[in-house]
Amino acid sequence: MRLSEQPLLGISDLTISYETNRAKLVALDHTNLNIAKNTFVAVVGESGCGKSTLALSIIGLLPTPPAKVDSGAINYKSVDLLTLDSKRRREYRGTEIAMIFQEPLTSLNPVYRVGDQIAEAIVVREIRKGRDTQVETEVMQKVYSTKGSYLAPRFSRPRRGLTRLLRDEIISALKLVRISDPEHVISRYPFELSGGMRQRIMIAMALAEKPALLIADEPTTALDVTTQAQVLKLMKGLMNEVQTSILLITHDLAVASQVGDRIVVMYAGDVVEDANVYDLFSEPLHPYSQGLLACIPSGSKDDSTLKPIPGTIPDLRYTITGCKFASRCPHAMKVCHEKPPGLIEAKPKHMVACFLYGE
Amino acid sequence: MASKSTVNILETVALRKYYPTRTGINPLGKRRFVRAVDDVSLTVPRGKTLAVVGESGCGKTTLARTILLLTPPTGGDIIFDGVNLVKTKVNLKKLYREMQMVFQDPESSLDPRVKVKDSVAEPLGLLDGGDRESVDKRVSELLMAVGLSAEQGERMPAHLSGGQKQRVAIARAIAPQPKLVILDEPTSALDASVQAQILTLLLDLQKKFNLTYVLITHNIAVAHYLSDTIAVMYAGNLVEYGPTKEIISKPRHPYTVTLISSAPVPNPWKRNLLNIEIKGEVPSAINPPQGCKFHPRCPYAEKSCSEAHPPLEQISQGHYVACYFVDKTA
Numbered sequence: 001m002r003l004s005e006q007p008l009l010g011i012s013d014l015t016i017s018y019e020t021n022r023a024k025l026v027a028l029d030h031t032n033l034n035i036a037k038n039t040f041v042a043v044v045g046e047s048g049c050g051k052s053t054l055a056l057s058i059i060g061l062l063p064t065p066p067a068k069v070d071s072g073a074i075n076y077k078s079v080d081l082l083t084l085d086s087k088r089r090r091e092y093r094g095t096e097i098a099m100i101f102q103e104p105l106t107s108l109n110p111v112y113r114v115g116d117q118i119a120e121a122i123v124v125r126e127i128r129k130g131r132d133t134q135v136e137t138e139v140m141q142k143v144y145s146t147k148g149s150y151l152a153p154r155f156s157r158p159r160r161g162l163t164r165l166l167r168d169e170i171i172s173a174l175k176l177v178r179i180s181d182p183e184h185v186i187s188r189y190p191f192e193l194s195g196g197m198r199q200r201i202m203i204a205m206a207l208a209e210k211p212a213l214l215i216a217d218e219p220t221t222a223l224d225v226t227t228q229a230q231v232l233k234l235m236k237g238l239m240n241e242v243q244t245s246i247l248l249i250t251h252d253l254a255v256a257s258q259v260g261d262r263i264v265v266m267y268a269g270d271v272v273e274d275a276n277v278y279d280l281f282s283e284p285l286h287p288y289s290q291g292l293l294a295c296i297p298s299g300s301k302d303d304s305t306l307k308p309i310p311g312t313i314p315d316l317r318y319t320i321t322g323c324k325f326a327s328r329c330p331h332a333m334k335v336c337h338e339k340p341p342g343l344i345e346a347k348p349k350h351m352v353a354c355f356l357y358g359e
Numbered sequence: 360m361a362s363k364s365t366v367n368i369l370e371t372v373a374l375r376k377y378y379p380t381r382t383g384i385n386p387l388g389k390r391r392f393v394r395a396v397d398d399v400s401l402t403v404p405r406g407k408t409l410a411v412v413g414e415s416g417c418g419k420t421t422l423a424r425t426i427l428l429l430t431p432p433t434g435g436d437i438i439f440d441g442v443n444l445v446k447t448k449v450n451l452k453k454l455y456r457e458m459q460m461v462f463q464d465p466e467s468s469l470d471p472r473v474k475v476k477d478s479v480a481e482p483l484g485l486l487d488g489g490d491r492e493s494v495d496k497r498v499s500e501l502l503m504a505v506g507l508s509a510e511q512g513e514r515m516p517a518h519l520s521g522g523q524k525q526r527v528a529i530a531r532a533i534a535p536q537p538k539l540v541i542l543d544e545p546t547s548a549l550d551a552s553v554q555a556q557i558l559t560l561l562l563d564l565q566k567k568f569n570l571t572y573v574l575i576t577h578n579i580a581v582a583h584y585l586s587d588t589i590a591v592m593y594a595g596n597l598v599e600y601g602p603t604k605e606i607i608s609k610p611r612h613p614y615t616v617t618l619i620s621s622a623p624v625p626n627p628w629k630r631n632l633l634n635i636e637i638k639g640e641v642p643s644a645i646n647p648p649q650g651c652k653f654h655p656r657c658p659y660a661e662k663s664c665s666e667a668h669p670p671l672e673q674i675s676q677g678h679y680v681a682c683y684f685v686d687k688t689a
Contacts, residue, residue, distance in 0.1 A: 046550035194640050224414035225577065227640065229621035229632045236633055251550060254580075254623035258632040277627040295555035296625050297584035300603060301562055306584070308555035312520050 006078070007034040008212055008245055009058065014072030016053055019065065023317040027053040029269040031072070032343055035213065035245050040236065042248045042260030042277075044292075048313060049266040051249045055215045058247070059099045060089045076213075095125050098206035102218040104198035108190040114201055115186030118170045121205045173204040176241070178234060196227035203235065210242050217249045232259050253292055257281055265289045268314055268324040271343060274351040285352040287329045323355070331356055365441050368539055368571050369403040369426065374435035376418075376425045380645055393644045395421040397595040398435070400671070403539070403588075408565070408572040410586035410603070412579060412618070414641055417592040419575045423541045426573070427460055440538060452485075459532040463544035465524035469516040475527050476502065476512035482534045501530040504567070505560060522553035526560065533564060543575045558584060579622040583607050588677075591615045594642055594652040597671060601678030611680045611688050614653045651682070659684045 016028040027050045035041050045051045056062045058074060060081065074081045076096065081089060101107045109117055167186075174182035177200040190198055199219060206214055216235065220228035236259050239246050250256055256263050256277075263280045265273040265288065273286040284290045291309040298304060311328040314320055323329070326336040335355050346357035377392035395418045403409045411419045424430050426437055428444060428451065437444040439458065459482075462468040469478055480498050483489065489497075502512045505526040516524055525545065532540055545561070546554040558581065564570060576582050582589055582603070589606045591599040591614065599612040610616045620635050639656040642648055648655050654664035663683055671681045682688075 046552060196640055224641065225579070225623075226414065226617055226621045226637050228623075229635060230637055232623075233633050233635075252623065253551065254625040257625045257627045258623045258630050260627075281625070281627050292551060293625065295551045297555070297558060297580045298625065300583055300607075301585060304584070306555040306559050308559055309552040312522065312553075 008037045008077065009035040010075040011058070012073050012075070014057065014074065015070040016057055016062070017068050017070055019068055025316045026269055027316070028057070031271055033264060033271060033274070035247060037212070038239065038243055038245055040239055040246045040248065040259055040261045041264060042250060042256035042262070043264045043266060044250055044253050044256045045266035046251060046313060048268070048316070050269040051266050052217055055099065055217045055247065055249050059093055059097050059215055061099075091128060094121065094211070095128065095209045096211055097213045097215065098209070098211040099215040099217065100199070100202045100206050100219050103222050104195065104202045105190060107202055108198060110190055113186065114188050114190060114193070115170055118173060118201070118205050118208065119166055122166065122169055122208050125209050169208070173208045174201075176207065176238065177204045179204070195223050196230060199223065199231050200234065203238070207238060207242050207244070211244055213245045213247065215247045215249070218251070219248070220255065221251070228255070235259065253296060265292070268316060270324060270353060272325065272353050274343065276349060279347065279350050285346055285350065285357060286354050287331050288325050366404055367402045368405045368440055369573070370438040371399055371401050371426065372436040372438065374399045374422070374425060374437060375433045376421050376430065377433045391645060394595045394647070395644070396425060399597045401590055401597070401600065403571055403573060405571055406569050407587040408574055408585055410574040410576060410582035410589045411592060412576055412582045412589060413592035414577060414618070416641060416644055418595040419592050420543055422592070423460065423543050423573065423575050427458060427541060428454065456535045457538045458541070459535065459537040459539070460541040460543060461528050461532045461545050464548050465521060465528045466548075468528055469524055471516050474512070475507075475514055475516060475519065478527060479512070479531045479534055482531055497534070501534055504533075504564065505530040521549055522556060525549060525557055529560065529564070533568060533570070536568070537570070539571045539573065541573045541575070544577070545574070546581060547576070547578065554581075561585065579607070579619055591618065594644065594647050596652060596668070596681065598653065598681050599679065600671065605675070605678055611674060611678070611685050612682050613657045613659055613688060616688055659687045
């Protein structure tokens with residue numbers, strides 16, 4: 001790979017397992033994934049396929065133990081995040097790589113006003129950034145209220161506690177996510193807002209520092225379809241506005257097809273297919289991707305039939321020697337049960353892990 | 360129960376369910392209500408499937424629970440198999456032999472300490488009686504019908520996957536040979552590939568046992584696939600009701616148009632989600648807007664919309680819409 005093509009984030013050979021007293025469960029099995037600058041990558045897979053483990057490992061929020069990184073590297077702007085200590089790792093979290101979660105109500109603190117929570121996020125990052133650079137005075141001005149402590153905004157009422165600069169910044173963050181009356185929303189508690197509004201607040205918080213990568217783990221699963229449409233449209237628009245890459249984790253292939261530039265299909269801890277969205281939907285190569293597409297109801301019972309994938313996902317507590325999909329695959333061959341297929345470039349920029357397309 | 364052979368197995372007439380709110384001292388001294396289901400009239404023909412679609416809080420689950428008399432209706436009538444369940448004294452045990460429900464989360468609807476086959480046998484014993492041997496035989500038939508092995512019947516729910524548990528819940532619901540099965544979001548807790556398995560199973564069972572379904576769902580694609588008629592609810596009201604194909608291809612109520620166009624389709628060449636313009640959010644149930652509840656978000660709203668609620672009017676055979684400006688979506 002030439003230097004000019006250096007991706008924003010490169011995951012290579014990443015293996016993560018969860019160890020319990022009884023068993024060792026491999027959640028990610030020698031995973032490779034690249035994320036280019038300013039692209040929308042959607043990771044699709046069913047529950048237990050390792051998509052959330054992937055997201056948490058990038059941002060460094062995996063609970064270790066039980067999680068354990070067995071091998072691999074996560075290169076972000078040519079720094080291997082996995083080699084950093086927790087203090088240095090924290091410098092990336094929120095400022096370079098941000099994340100939003102599935103249920104915004106559990107991500108927000110119920111007893112603090114929304115404005116204060118966004119302020120806290122901004123303040124913490126500003127302090128971290130300003131620690132040893134010249135922006136320090138600027139940060140001080142922005143952060144320190146008359147009460148003289150950077151913790152002040154959190155413990156005081158917003159209209160008094162927030163300095164003007166900080167307040168302006170919060171309002172512009174809320175305007176970014178198309179909240180129509182930010183002055184009003186600032187002094188609300190999370191429970192007073194709707195699910196869609198809360199998720200917008202989370203996005204505003206995550207994008208306040210203009211991170212280069214935003215990870216969104218099932219951001220619209222808890223929302224209604226009309227709200228989901230609004231939030232997805234917003235995220236897609238913000239990607240260009242803020243110049244960020246988005247890694248969307250979803251179980252819904254339809255959602256992925258609507259917003260993703262690239263689709264990564266995962267199955268039982270493996271990336272099985274990785275392609276441009278149009279290539280994947282016009283010609284899915286992996287039998288699992290094909291099966292997944294045939295599973296989505298489109299049409300009525302009279303003029304269409306669903307073709308469910310037989311069987312269930314394998315139990316990851318047991319080691320599977322061959323391809324993990326082989327037991328459910330209609331094209332399974334002898335070799336599929338003997339060794340795992342590697343991710344190969346079957347078509348230009350269309351990666352697939354299946355022996356049907358060569359060794 | 361007197362079984363009169365009517366075309367419609369279920370009919371609701373102006374069904375209402377209001378819940379009183381507890382919001383402290385009201386200055387006017389009036390009790391306020393959440394109108395969870397307000398004036399809903401529907402018919403379900405035998406052997407067909409009615410899908411009730413809508414977003415969270417629109418009253419679709421309350422409607423299901425009211426039909427089953429799990430919660431008493433505030434007003435209106437429920438006519439099941441020729442019998443008015445509201446006006447007559449109903450023997451619930453007999454009723455539940457003919458009307459059953461499958462809940463959204465199989466995790467919480469199965470007793471974790473009871474073997475799967477005993478869970479399936481329970482309604483048989485309670486509702487049908489019968490000796491141990493015939494019950495056992497019926498249980499193994501039922502398990503086979505939903506695609507589970509006898510060995511899986513011996514397991515505890517914890518040893519089954521989500522999809523398998525939902526199969527158990529379905530087996531249990533069809534055990535007393537009901538005439539009507541209410542499916543409350545039967546696949547929304549399941550993965551895509553498992554959802555396809557369950558949907559196929561539901562269709563097979565319907566053909567095999569001539570079942571009538573009322574499907575409660577927020578997923579338009581699932582409703583489209585499984586149902587013959589669709590009822591669209593918004594904030595407790597029925598806004599559109601008609602044949603599935605017609606509603607999907609030509610929705611007429613502005614809310615139905617919004618709902619259908621915001622459902623993501625698995626097609627990157629047709630990015631409907633990025634092109635639609637949706638105003639606002641679902642209104643509060645305690646204090647809904649006057650008149651048509653959708654008018655603050657509606658692109659066609661005029662003054663009359665905020666004054667009175669539009670009645671449900673027939674626009675073509677079996678297709679009803681509650682909108683004053685239905686011509687604008689034609």
